[in-house]
Amino acid sequence: MGIHPPYPSFTTPDTIDDFFVAGRNLWPDLADLKQLTYDREQVPDEVVRFLRSTCLNEHGVAHYLGSYFHNYHNDFKLRFWSAMWTAEEYTHYIVLRRIIQGLGDDLTPRDFAGLEDGDYVENFLAYLDDIRVDKSMDSRMLQLIYGVLQEYGAVIAYTAAAEQCNDEGMAKILRRVAKDEMRHCRFNQVALEAMMEHCSEDEKALVWPQFRAIWGDLQMPTEHIAYFSEIGATDLYTSLWDGEKRSKIILYLSHYFQKFRQYTKDPATT
Numbered sequence: 001m002g003i004h005p006p007y008p009s010f011t012t013p014d015t016i017d018d019f020f021v022a023g024r025n026l027w028p029d030l031a032d033l034k035q036l037t038y039d040r041e042q043v044p045d046e047v048v049r050f051l052r053s054t055c056l057n058e059h060g061v062a063h064y065l066g067s068y069f070h071n072y073h074n075d076f077k078l079r080f081w082s083a084m085w086t087a088e089e090y091t092h093y094i095v096l097r098r099i100i101q102g103l104g105d106d107l108t109p110r111d112f113a114g115l116e117d118g119d120y121v122e123n124f125l126a127y128l129d130d131i132r133v134d135k136s137m138d139s140r141m142l143q144l145i146y147g148v149l150q151e152y153g154a155v156i157a158y159t160a161a162a163e164q165c166n167d168e169g170m171a172k173i174l175r176r177v178a179k180d181e182m183r184h185c186r187f188n189q190v191a192l193e194a195m196m197e198h199c200s201e202d203e204k205a206l207v208w209p210q211f212r213a214i215w216g217d218l219q220m221p222t223e224h225i226a227y228f229s230e231i232g233a234t235d236l237y238t239s240l241w242d243g244e245k246r247s248k249i250i251l252y253l254s255h256y257f258q259k260f261r262q263y264t265k266d267p268a269t270t
């Protein structure tokens with residue numbers, strides 16, 4: 001049995017390079033963040049709970065990388081993206097853990113063991129299979145559409161945490177994390193758009209209904225790791241969302257995906 005030849009890549013080396021360079025520039029002060037201190041009394045409990053859970057979630061990237069590799073097949077450029085993305089999410093883990101330590105708290109060995117024990121890849125792939133609108137869909141397309149939703153969910157979650165944390169220094173860092181998440185969202189969009197230039201009309205027709213299907217049963221990665229339900233954190237992304245944030249997400253996502261609606265067979269009915 002030979003190794004499957006690489007699938008054609010739709011993203012160019014320049015696309016990857018541009019994202020790589022921008023990502024390197026975002027955390028020039030990473031080493032300095034060791035010195036953070038905060039007044040725990042000022043920070044609402046739900047924000048601290050969010051920070052602990054999301055820090056652990058950012059540490060979950062080793063799980064998430066498994067599904068990326070699976071769904072991106074052997075696409076050479078998307079392999080690079082997976083590696084860069086993993087490093088950037090791991091940076092968020094480091095930043096968030098330093099904030100938590102600055103609050104006088106920390107993740108525990110039980111947290112790490114609980115997270116690492118999860119059978120995420122199996123659960124997540126079963127969810128994606130369930131939600132796939134057409135069996136013939138290239139799983140890169142499915143992963144990229146999901147990626148736009150997931151990363152934008154992260155943008156909104158970190159933005160909400162920045163607004164609610166009552167500490168300007170912490171808020172600044174959380175807004176920087178949100179900016180990174182927006183870059184991740186944007187990469188999924190750019191890669192999806194590049195794919196569209198090479199797709200058949202039948203494949204293009206699947207994007208809008210696939211977006212609607214995922215939005216209709218949106219399950220975030222945390223919902224596929226048992227430990228998050230043990231600590232009551234499956235609502236991690238949404239715990240700080242209010243009605244206004246939810247409307248912002250719906251508006252942003254429908255606005256973005258709207259342009260794919262024209263490719264559906266009968267846009268009037270979908």
Ligand SMILES: [Fe+2]
Pocket residue numbers: 058088089092154181
């Ligand atoms: Fe992140």
Ligand SMILES: [Fe+2]
Pocket residue numbers: 089151154180181184
């Ligand atoms: Fe991200």
